[in-house]
Amino acid sequence: MLFTQIEFFIFFGVVLASLLIVRSNRIRKRVLLLASYYFYAYWDWRFLSLILISTLVDYVVALALARTNRPNRRKVLLLTSLACNLGILGFFKYFNFFVESMEAVLGSFGFHYGTLHIILPIGISFYTFQTLSYTIDVYRGRLDPCRNLFDFALFVAFFPQLVAGPIVRASELLPQLRSEARLSWYGTFLGFRQFTIGLFKKAFVADHIAVFVDHVFENAGAFDGVSTWLAVLAYGVQIYCDFSGYSDMAIGAGRIMGYHLPTNFRSPYLATSMTDFWHRWHISLSTWLRDYLYIPLGGNRKGPVRTYVNIFITMVLGGLWHGASWTFVLWGALHGAALIVEKGLRQRFRPETQSAAVRRVPGILGWFITMLIVFTAWVFFRAASLPEALLIIRQMYGFSGGIAWYYPFVLLTLLLVGAGHVLVSMSAINLRRLAYDRLVTPVVLFSMWWLILVFPVEGFHPFVYFQF
C-alpha cells in the first residue's frame, strides 16, 4: 500500500478513528500492530513471516542478553541475532548478486551456477537495520531490553516507517510506546502539514520528473550533453523529493497518531562538503552506519590510513545496502573516495591557518564541488547497469551530440527548486512560516492537494526506496 494510494487514506482514516475510539493505550497499540501487519501483508502476506522471525529472534536474544554477563555467551547471542537478520537479508537481497558475480569470475573456468527466482521483500533493509540496532544497543548495555513482545513487535513493524524508513532506533520509539500517545489538534496539524508537503514532493514533483528521467536513462547515450545533464539534475531532485517525501509522509502520519519519528533530511543540496551532505541526506542511515559500522571498525581512532579504510568500507557497504548491484557499490565507493579526499584536504589545509577571505571561498567552491560529485554519483545510483552509467557520464562530460530534449516541467521545477534552496539558505523560507494560526498555511497546503489531484501522473509509481 502506497501513501499516495486512495486505499491508504481509507486505511489511515479507519486506524485513526479506532485510536480515537479506544481509550486504553494497551489496546491502541494492539490496534496499531494489527494495522501495521495488514499494511505489510497488503503487499504480500507471505513475507510477514520474515518480520515475525526477526521480531521473535531479537526479542528473545535481547532478553537473554539482559540475563547474562558472560562475555562469550553474550557474543554468541549477538552473533545469533546478526546471523539470523543478515542471513535473511543476504539470502533475499544478495544471493543472486553474489552468484552472478561469482559466475562472472569463475564462468571462464567452467563453473556455472544457476540463480534463484527470489522476490525481494519490501522494506527488508530498513526493518533489518532497525532490529539489529536494538540488539546491538542491548548488547552494548546502552538500552534495556523490551519486555513486552507486543511493544517490540510494534517497534519493528510500525507502519508509517516500516517499508522505507526513517530507520528508527529503539531508544527513540520504545519509550514513546510505553507512554501514552497523545492525539491532539496541534499534533494533527503538524502531521497533516508534513504529510501534505511529503505527498506534494512525491506525487506532484517526483512522479512528473520521473517521466523525463526514465526515458533519458532508458535511452542512455541517445540524448545530447545538455539534455543528459538536465536528466541527471532532475534525477537528483526526483530522488530527493521521492525519498524525503516518503519520510515526510511517514513522520507526518506518525505525528497525527501522536508518535515522533526522527528527521531524515535537512536540505541536502545546500551541503558545502561531502561530510556535510551525509549530515543532511538520509540521516537515519548515515548515523546508523556511523554508530554500528564505522565506529566498530575503529572509526578515526587507529591512525589516518585505518580511518580512510574504515570510511571507504562503510560507504561501499552503505552503497551495497541500497541494492544488490555493482552500480550501488560504485556509488558508495565514489562517496567514500570523495570523503577520504575531503578529510585529507581538511587536514592539509586547516581553516584556522587561512585568512578570512580564503575561508569564505571554500563555502561556494565547496558547495559546487560537492554537488558535482553528488550528482555525478547519482548516475551510478540510477543507472540499470554499469555500461548505461558510463554512457550517461560520457554524454555529460563529453558533451556529445544527440537528441535535444528540454522538458518544460523539468526546467521549471529545477528553476523553482534552485530558487527555493537559495531562499532556504538565506533563511527566507522555512516550515515555521506555515504556522497553525496563519491564513497562508491552509492556502498553501490545500493548493498542494488540489495540484496533486488536478495534475496526476498516470500509472503506478512506487517509491524509489521501496526497492531497497
Next chain:
Amino acid sequence: MRWVLGWVIASILVALISPCFLSSLRVYEWSSELDDYVLKEGYVHRKRDEGWATTSYGPYGFATLAGIDAASASTVVIWGDSYVEAHQVSDEQKTAYQVNEALLERGLSHLRAVTVGRAHWSVSDYYFKIPAYERLLHPVCHFIILAEYGLKDLCPDGETFISEPVPRFVRRRLVNPHKSKVITDLYEWGLGDMLLAPWKAVRTVMVDGRNMHFSLGPYRRVDKTTLDPGCNVAFGVSEPNSVVESWSYALDMLKTSASKPIVLVLIPEVPHLEQGVVRCVDSQSEWRARLAELCRAKQVGCIDMTTTLVDDYRKTGRFSRGFHNGRPGSGHLNARGHWLLSRAICDYLNQYTHSLRKTGHAVHTN
C-alpha cells in the same frame, strides 16, 4: 473558519491557474445533417498534456483553418482518429491546412482537403459516418490515416469491430449526450474553465477508486499485453490469419459505404527510440506488406509512409512523432509529421489526378 477560508482561496487560485495547463473539455452540438454530435461551431480546443496548441472549430465540427471551402473546389476527405484531429499542433500545422497549401503550390487549386477525425474513432466509425459526410461534402476520394501502433484502427477491437464468429461492425456513439449537455451549459455560463480543476480532481479520485482493492497481496495486475499473446496487431482475434480476414471484411465494408475511392495511409512508429538506439524498422513491417497486398487485390489505394519517415529522419535528424512535453520519437505526429503526411497525400493526389486526366475522367465532381 480560517481553514475554510484557506480552502476557498486555494480552490479559487487553482481554478484560475489550472486552465493554462489543462486541456479543455470538448463542447459538442448535435448535427442533424451528419446525424452525429460534432464539435461546436466557435469552440476553441486547448491542448496542454502533449504538445501545446489550440484548435478552432467552424461549421460541422471542422477545424477552422483545415475546414471546408467546398463551394469552389472538389473535396478530399482525410479520416482518422486523434492523429487526424491533431490537437497537439496548431491549426496551420495540421495536415489539411498543409495539404491545401501544397495543393495550391502545385497548381491543384481545384482540390481542397478536409479532415474528419476524432480521438478513439476506428474503422467501424468511418464506415457508419462516410455516407453522411459524402452527402455534405461530395468528396472525390477518402484518405484513411492509420497511425496507431499495430494498425489498431483497422483491426477488431472487441467493441465496435467484432471478429468472431463472423466479422461485423457495431454502431456506437462516443459522445454521452447528458455529459455533453452539462459541459455545454457550463461553458455557456462561462464556468467551463473555472470548473476544469474540480472536474479533473473528481476524475482522478474516480479513476483511482476504480482500481481500489483491500485484499491481501500478492496482488496481480492484469497486463493488457498478456491478453493478446503473440499477436500485437489486434485485440480479440484468436489467429493471425483471422486478422487478414478481418481486414478483408473491413475494406469490403468501407467500399460499400463510400461511393468514392478509398486510400489507406499507413504511418508506422518509425523511426523510434529504443534502448538508446534510433530504430528505423519495426515488428509490424510484415503486417503492413500484407495489408498493402490486400489493398491491391481489393483496388483500395495504399500509401506506406515507412520510407518517407525514415528518409526524412536520416536527412534532417528530426522525428515525425513526439513533443517536448511528451517523448521524442513516440506519441502523436508533430508539425514535421503532419508536413510529411501532407506531402505524401499531395504526391498521391498528383498521380491520381494525372491518371484521371489520362483516362479522360473529370476531377470536379460537384
